Amino acid sequence: MSNPSYFYISIAIVILCIVWTIPDSKQIDADTEICLQHENKIMKCGETISVLHDVFEKAILSAYAAAEKQEKNQTEKYIQDALKHDVQLMTDYKNTLWDMKPSAKLVGNREQQKHVSGNAAMTTVTCWRHDKDLYYTTGFQRYGIRFQNGRLIVPVSGTYHIYSFLGLTERGVTDEGIPVKSNNTQEIIHTMHKYNVLDTADIEIASNVQSRKNASRGNFNYYTSQIVTLVKLRAGDEISVRINDEALLQHTENNYFGLHLI
Structure with a gap:
C-alpha cells in the first residue's frame, strides 16, 4: 500500500x-x-x-x-x-486457515530406552517415534511442530492442550517365584516440562506421582501414568516428558505424548 x-x-x-x-x-x-x-x-x-x-x-x-x-x-x-x-x-484458504493449528502425537518406539540401573534422577524420555516414523501409526506431526532430543517444539504462541501416557513395567517375581528385592523404593514420578532458550532452566508444567506396589499380575508389577492439562506456551517452547526411573520403560510401544493448539 x-x-x-x-x-x-x-x-x-x-x-x-x-x-x-x-x-x-x-x-x-x-x-x-x-x-x-x-x-x-x-x-x-x-x-x-x-x-x-x-x-x-x-x-x-x-x-x-x-x-x-x-x-x-x-x-x-x-x-x-x-x-x-x-x-x-x-x-x-481463508476459511481453513484457523483449522491449521499446530498439533502432534508421538508414539513410543519398540526400542527400550537406555538406562542406568538404580538411577533415580529425573530423566527425559526419548524413546518416541517421530516425523516419518509416524507413518502407518496413530501418531502425527502437523503445521510446524518439530521434534528434537525427545522434545516437541511449538512454532506459535498460544494455549495448548498437552498430554502424556506411560505404561510402566517392573520385575516383581523371578521365574522361580522368588520376590525380587528392588533397590529403588522411591515413588514413581512422571512429569512434563517446558524449556525455552530465553529461560534459565526447565520448568515443570504438571506431574503424576504414585507409590510402588507388589506384583499383581504374574511376575511383574504394572503401572500406568497419565498427564493431561492446558498450558500457555510461547513460540520456541520445548515440551518434554520425564520420569525418575528409566528402568520402568521396558515396553514403550503403547506410550504416547502430544499437544495441540486450542
Missing part, C-alpha cells in the same frame, strides 16, 4: 492548484474568507480555514478508501496466485 504521507502532499498540491486556477472563484476577503465552486457547480463561501478543512477531509477520506480497496485487491490476488502454485493449500 502507498505511503499515507504521499496522499497528504498530493492532495495539498491539487487543492492549491484548484484554488489558484478556478476562474469563477470570487475572493471576498483574502485574509479570512474564500469561495470555491463544488462539483454541483454551486459556489460556497466561508472562512478560508473552514472551507479548506472540509475539502481536505473529503479528499483524504477518498484517498484512504482507494488505498484500502487497492490493498484488498492485492491480498486477494496474492492468495489466488499462491493457490495456483502450492497444491498443499486448500481451495478455501
